[in-house]
Amino acid sequence: MRAKKAKTELRRTQIASAALSLVERHGLRGLNCARLAEAVGVVPSALYRHYPDKDRVIDAVLDLIQGRMAENVAMARTETGNALHRLRALLDRHVALVLKSSFIPRVVFSEEVLQRDSAHSQRMYQIVDQYLSGVEAIIREGQIEGAVRTDIDPKAARQLFLGVIQPSILLWTMSDGRFDLRAQTEACWLLFIQAIGTAAEARRQTNLASTRMTDAARKDQKT
Amino acid sequence: MRAKKAKTELRRTQIASAALSLVERHGLRGLNCARLAEAVGVVPSALYRHYPDKDRVIDAVLDLIQGRMAENVAMARTETGNALHRLRALLDRHVALVLKSSFIPRVVFSEEVLQRDSAHSQRMYQIVDQYLSGVEAIIREGQIEGAVRTDIDPKAARQLFLGVIQPSILLWTMSDGRFDLRAQTEACWLLFIQAIGTAAEARRQTNLASTRMTDAARKDQKT
DNA sequence: TGTACATCAGTGAACGCGCGTTCACTGATGTAC
DNA sequence: TGTACATCAGTGAACGCGCGTTCACTGATGTAC
Helix, strand or coil: CCCCCCCHHHHHHHHHHHHHHHHHHHCHHHCCHHHHHHHHCCCHHHHHHCCCCHHHHHHHHHHHHHHHHHHHHHHHHCCCCCHHHHHHHHHHHHHHHHHCCCCHHHHHCCCHHHHHCHHHHHHHHHHHHHHHHHHHHHHHHHHHHCCECCCCCHHHHHHHHHHHHHHHHHHHHHHCCCCCHHHHHHHHHHHHHHHHECHHHHHHHHHHHHHHHHHHHHHHHHC | CCCCCCCHHHHHHHHHHHHHHHHHHHCHHHCCHHHHHHHHCCCHHHHHHCCCCHHHHHHHHHHHHHHHHHHHHHHHHCCCCCHHHHHHHHHHHHHHHHHCCCCHHHHHHCCHHHHHCHHHHHHHHHHHHHHHHHHHHHHHHHHHHCCECCCCCHHHHHHHHHHHHHHHHHHHHHHCCCCCHHHHHHHHHHHHHHHHECHHHHHHHHHHHHHHHHHHHHHHHHC
16 A cells, blocks of 8 residues: 655654654664554655665654653753752653653663764763763752752762663663662662762651652552 | 584683673674684584574673673672772772773673573673672671661662763763773762761772872873 | 646665575594404 | 494585665656646
């Protein structure tokens, strides 16, 4: 059956978002021309009317991913409460994104693209760097607000923020569900607060955490 | 030219270590039958006299990798000084391994294998878990020695230890050398110490770090 | 408003590449007598 | 100790698969007169 003709501008966005969807669900490995064409509703060779090659499609996917991550940061920054609350909100969003079975953070923070093609490495680096710039901005605000210690290096802190999430995602991916992603990031977050929070904040967050834990336990008993 | 015949037991180890060497230098992507056979000095089909398929070769590589990482942990644990020194030694070994252009840690702590085949995920999980068990053991020793706070969760701490290294390796890989791996892990290590070290140790390590930094600066001026 | 033509998105067959793997063979090495 | 045979590692050609990509074509859509 012949697909209805569509303007190339429309098709380009259709292809890009279909590609993103495939990547979300199956990782970059799951993105091939046959599947992509099927998702769009055309034949594989038709893709070449709109993109010169597959790498340009991947570029488009990276653009969309960058947008989503920027959105996550932007949303977190609108949260009420102090800088640590906003950081925590970003962490939760990140975890939620992973649990929503989205491959996006796995793709960005893994090395899937890197080895295949070093041109995409640059883009990836830029995306991660932009994300971490957002983290750093929140941390600096925290230093002004008095929630974050002023004697710590914001560059190091933004790096370690990623360290709170990334290893947990890794192990969660490997473990096939046995690894408790939420609990582990929660535990690492607590340590992170001990490292960067002012003394008062560190105490406050520890108390908050134990509240969250008993809340979760109560919820578990109910269900 | 016909290769000299060799006992299959010998060939098996030759193939495994040639495969490891390829993986070290080019990642798992760089491991294919043609290259592997060439490295061993036989023809591709000859490999099938010794391994039933490529996945069994990868298994052998994972065995070797597990050995290397276990060795790293074992060596670090023989270091003099307290638990934080030993942990720091392990961190240095890990970074050194990466800088020695070895792909090993990248392979293990990335998701390269995972998506291709979930059978290998299990093995990877096991390897990482064993590594982190070593880290956890050191942390618990630290709690007994009084170098590590007793009110922190060793499970979380071992996770965050990985978080000190992994994101830095990621960015270093992407950045094509622009990212300073040593400096960044050093900075994250300092934060990590703030999180898990007892108050006295945290102060001590901060001082040590500033000494290391001026040492490095002096060294830089010399060269 | 209708006709003639140009444009351009969609098609299906085919290509070339890299890859893991098979298979009938060769010939060196080891073993039994 | 020498001969006959079995074993088994190495060979090269070929296969099948998945993949990205090309190309001559079709036919719908838009445009000029």
